[in-house]
Amino acid sequence: MTTLTKTYEPLTETTAIELAIKLHFFENSTSINCKEIGDGNLNLVFHLTDENNKGVIIKQALPYAKVVGESWPLTLKRAQIESNSLKEAAKHVPSLVPTVYYTDEHLAITVMEDLSHLTISRKGLMNGEDYPLLSEHIGQFLAKTLFYTSDFGLNQQKKKLLQQQFANPELCKITEDLVFTDPFYDSETNNFERELLPVVSEIWNDSSLKLEVAKLKYSFLTNGEALLHGDLHTGSIFASNNETKVIDPEFAFFGPIGFDVGQFFANLIVNALSREPQKQGVLFDHINKTWDVFTTEFTKQWTLDSVEYFTKTEGYLSYVFQSILEDTIGYAGCELIRRTIGLAHVADLDNIPSIETRLKAKTKALQLGKYFILNRANIHSVEDFIQVSLQHVQQ
């Protein structure tokens, strides 16, 4: 048996099994099945099961991003950020995140609950699933994880220490570049069909759009409102008809609340763009319900669990919601654009088989993204947000 050392090296299926036995997840190695199932760009993910179908996940961060080869080095510290973030979320929404069983900081390993009975929600939504509880659960997830790590719900001195612990410069840089910068000029990281060039050029030459993106990026850089998931798209959510589990929070850091909400909404919209009109409604219902649950729960917590003197002040909560909604819309706009022409695409759009339909859907994503960014301050309710979205999606 190979000795597991504290010097970092990537696990193999063999050493992953050894680790699981060492940690007493399984009795012996004879009946353990192990498969590397990582389809992300940054990690190894081993799925281990025994003959009774008892399973466990061993995730290990890689010291580079696979998407661009080994030439893009990445801190291993993100494994610790991820497991700390899961543990923090488990304090507030234990049923909505995988349980973390074990972490090893040096080896960048997290051992956690096997969720293989669930499907990644992006994949499920692309297969026509509706996930009736998705919005109820994500609304709860957002309300609880964001409120209880904000200056409204967490002792303000403790919040500063938690913020210090979640400084995450390298992963933030990926977002800063790939979401807020590169898609808005002719960067070599961009990636889109040449037929889109006319509408892409419009984006690159629109200085009023760039000014608004600059403001959104600045807020992402400076505005430490709460501990975000940081990458809350439908590919970071496992789902079934009964369960929802949010995974992969390695981008976690203290940022603007609307960023998490906006990424989730935008990814529901790209899925809508890939569906036939009569099957799109459920996605906008999810947006509506998510916002409703989020604000209802947040309001309850604001009333019962506030640590901030001014939460009793008339008008403050509605000001906070209006700010979050404005940010949400702006960040949703950035996400729509970057997922269409930036480095990291979404399968919802890329897998549309007909080139014509695909280009039409992508053009709509870009136009809607632009509209969101430019008009976010004039959209005052989630109903208006949905109406504007429908106008673009179903035009």
Next chain:
Amino acid sequence: MTTLTKTYEPLTETTAIELAIKLHFFENSTSINCKEIGDGNLNLVFHLTDENNKGVIIKQALPYAKVVGESWPLTLKRAQIESNSLKEAAKHVPSLVPTVYYTDEHLAITVMEDLSHLTISRKGLMNGEDYPLLSEHIGQFLAKTLFYTSDFGLNQQKKKLLQQQFANPELCKITEDLVFTDPFYDSETNNFERELLPVVSEIWNDSSLKLEVAKLKYSFLTNGEALLHGDLHTGSIFASNNETKVIDPEFAFFGPIGFDVGQFFANLIVNALSREPQKQGVLFDHINKTWDVFTTEFTKQWTLDSVEYFTKTEGYLSYVFQSILEDTIGYAGCELIRRTIGLAHVADLDNIPSIETRLKAKTKALQLGKYFILNRANIHSVEDFIQVSLQHVQQ
């Protein structure tokens, strides 16, 4: 000779001399004069000189705040924050801060340049000094220290690490409570002449004012734009007709840029309120010039030393200045109110001998503070800010 140990204990004049000799600032103890000159609330400050008038300052943080007795414990880490902040500022404006010669983290000691040839500018201004270079220097100080620690002038990943290093929860809490919370309700920390109660009650009952203070406090809690001095009033500035040195940055943390600017402006205004009308003009000239130098230098740096892609975007710089001005005005308003009715007063107002004149000046400070907070978004230039100030001060 007493052995200096690494266990914290407050220095005495004798052990301060021993430390200076150990560090080779002086040859021997026979001719060294040592005097504790701290007039702050949080530290011991020893001024040591030899027979040639060569001097040095030894500052040591106390583990409690003197202002409320030993019952208010305070982290000694602030000594490290202070010396790190002075060293950071020295990279950008070496002539505007005292040189740090030595620091001892465990003993919370900073040994630094003797500035006893200068006067604390609050004291000088109260004695009728005008300090012709004050605004030129503070404008430079603000532009350089704030730009080069912001996401515009500092690599955004390095900025996050610096921000982590300057997490300063305990000192921030003092500001959160004493500047943004306690003065706005009937807190027992408040302190004001009973004749002011009618106008103070108006403040406490004004829910639109409280809503705006809530927003300013939230920005102070969340908006990590740049490494602030954090306590930039005229008592933190040594001056003469030729020199200016900014001291005491133990409140340093990453916060909204306008907080530093606003505190400085408000403290010039309280001094104006203590002067005869014909001697007030110089203070408003200082405000005008500070803003002019600050924006001119900031613009130069923005053009030459930007690390942010979007600084080339049309309209972005003027948006940034407008935001900073709006914050500046709001924070100046909070400072005017808390220095009048909060725990920590300013001698400018408290030393006005006639009770009638004093109450009149304090009432003006409160009214102007309120006006700033409520109307900060509608004041679009420093000229308008000065005009509004003059209308209140000279009414």
